[in-house]
Amino acid sequence: MxxxxxxxxxxxxxxxxxxxxxxxxxxxxxxxxxxxxxxxxxxxxxxxxxxxxxxxxxxxxxxxxxxxxxxxxxxxxxxxxxxxxxxxxxxxxxxxxxxxxxxxxxxxxxxxxxxxxxxxxxxxxxxxxxxxxxxxxxxxxxxxxxxxxxxxxxxxxxxxxxxxxxxxxxxxxxxxxxxxxxxxxxxxxxxxxxxxxxxxxxxEASAPFLDGLREVWAEPKARLFTLFVFLSMTAYFMQELILEPYSGLVFGFTPGQSTTLSGAQNGGVFLGMVVVGVAGTALRLLSLRAWVIIGCLGSAAALIGISALGQVGPGAPLLPAVVTMGFFNGMFAVAAIGSMMALAGEGRDAREGTRMGLWGAAQAIAAGFGGLAGAALADLARTVMTDPAAFGAVFTFEALLYLASAVMALRVMEGKVSMAPVTRAAVAGE
CATH class of the missing domain: 1.20.1250.20 (MFS general substrate transporter like domains)
Structure with a gap:
């Protein structure tokens, strides 16, 4: 069973x-x-x-x-x-x-x-x-x-x-x-x-872990996709540790309000994932690569908006901007997951788990590095700029990383891969 x-x-x-x-x-x-x-x-x-x-x-x-x-x-x-x-x-x-x-x-x-x-x-x-x-x-x-x-x-x-x-x-x-x-x-x-x-x-019986990892790293597509995962996930996590302090220091949010803001952001992520699943499966719209690129470009635009709102300060519509960012983050994330699944079966047989492990490790490293880099850059910028300008500079840099990720997706991912294999069963099961 x-x-x-x-x-x-x-x-x-x-x-x-x-x-x-x-x-x-x-x-x-x-x-x-x-x-x-x-x-x-x-x-x-x-x-x-x-x-x-x-x-x-x-x-x-x-x-x-x-x-x-x-x-x-x-x-x-x-x-x-x-x-x-x-x-x-x-x-x-x-x-x-x-x-x-x-x-x-x-x-x-x-x-x-x-x-x-x-x-x-x-x-x-x-x-x-x-x-x-x-x-x-x-x-x-x-x-x-x-x-x-x-x-x-x-x-x-x-x-x-x-x-x-x-x-x-x-x-x-x-x-x-x-x-x-x-x-x-x-x-x-x-x-x-x-x-x-x-x-x-x-x-299935397999080679020792390190030998399998070397074989996968020797595959050009797996190696390039690992770099794409690291770059895009660095952008994804860079705002994780500074968004709530930004809301408190620049917009005067209370701890409860900033925590709710984080919840709203993740609600946007959830909605973005659902939209890609439904549009890519039921409506057969676009490819995985297209959804990744749309997610990256939308996330970059939303970050520029969040940065600009800092110049307005308290009373600015930060919540809708953060939800919008979460929405495009969700689009990018679920399409990237689908790409991992599609690419995991390519290359040498019986190495699917090793490829997923390699990309998972890249994601974990990027998550830690991205969060720490965002916080460190914000601290450094705040020594020479006002809080709105300092945080805004970090958000703008993050937007540039998303743009670079979109360009890399054009090179690494196949445009012909559809969303259907990833979520058809999910939609039917739900």
Whole structure:
């Protein structure tokens, strides 16, 4: 037996729970450090980069769940570590108000735990999906779980933002405790019994990991696509750590309002993904490459708009601009995922997992580097410019990266690849 549609959706709930915890640590806590605690933006940038950097070990977690079996154990165990890390990260911020050194130590340990938890739980979940999902359902399963993760991020940011105002350390700890414990409980309920009910397909014997990685890197298309993933994802994540501080410092948003802004952005991402899935499948409009380019160009235009609004300040329509950016981000992201799936099967046989692992590592490195670079550039610019001009310069640079990504997509991706193989089953299943 393989996974049913209901079981795939249940596993998607784990991705939703994972996103719910991570969004608090990468958006809300980083804003509190920069605005309320008046710390340099590079500090939360370094902490988030730490959690992304640790996720480079994802292949090792996948190997452990492959050889040790019982992926459910790794999924639940990883989520427990992630939940503990998320709660500890919030406590670290609270400690920084009175004991900055101790708070920093707690935060470093907490973000390291977050990286371990995401790597163990997320990788084992994807491994279970890959080995227990029927081949014709795998692209749909990936699409469903990705959308559910975005939904979890948007919902958590939006709802928790309403409960954070008026801000106080006790209120912060209460909100984060509810989210982390709820996410862990949801994970346990979602995965229980699934692994025992399916028979995962047997994995083919393969060369040692490093040998396989060298073979894939020798493929020109795989190598170029890796560079495209790194460049585009650097642009995608560069605003992650500065958007909420920007809203607070330039537009006067409260912690709750800026958290809600993050939720609205991810709501736009979700909508953009759905639009591409429906338009590319039901209406057969455009190719994956075209959707990637549209997403990159739209994201660049939205970032220029967000930068320009900083010159207006409080009262400017920041929320619609951020939702627009999220919408085009979603277009780009889901089309890029589809491209990964289409390209993973090209080249040497039995290396699909290695290619996806290589691109996943590039994404993790870009996520950490992009967030840290955005925060560092904002700090540097604020020493010589006003806040609106400093943040605006970083957003403009990010827009240029999106334009470069669009140009690279023209070279790397095939225009003839359609969206249908990626989401046809997803739309039918939903």
């Amino acid at each position: 393989t996974l049913s549609w209901l079981q795939i959706v249940r596993l998607g709930l784990v991705q939703m729970a994972l996103g719910a915890i991570v969004v608090l640590t990468t958006s809300t806590l980083n804003r509190l450090m920069v605005v309320e605690l008046v710390l340099p933006a590079v500090l939360p940038g370094a902490l988030v980069a730490l959690h992304y950097g640790i996720q480079i070990t994802r292949p090792q977690w996948g190997y452990k769940s492959d050889t040790g079996g019982k992926r459910t154990r790794w999924i639940i165990g990883g989520m427990a570590i992630l939940a503990l890390g998320g709660l500890s990260a919030a406590y670290g911020v609270v400690l920084m108000e009175t004991q900055r050194g101790l708070g920093l130590i707690v935060s470093i340990l907490a973000y390291a735990a977050i990286g371990v938890g995401v790597g163990a739980s997320g990788t084992s979940l994807l491994a279970l999906l890959a080995t227990a999902t029927a081949p014709r359902r795998r692209p749909a399963a990936a699409t469903i779980t990705w959308l559910m993760m975005i939904f979890g991020i948007a919902m958590t940011a939006g709802v928790s933002g309403q409960f954070l105002d008026p801000y106080s350390p006790d209120r912060l700890m209460a909100v984060v405790a509810v989210v982390t414990l709820g996410a862990f409980a949801l994970t346990c309920l979602a995965v229980i019994g699934i692994e025992r009910s399916v028979v995962a397909r047997a994995e």
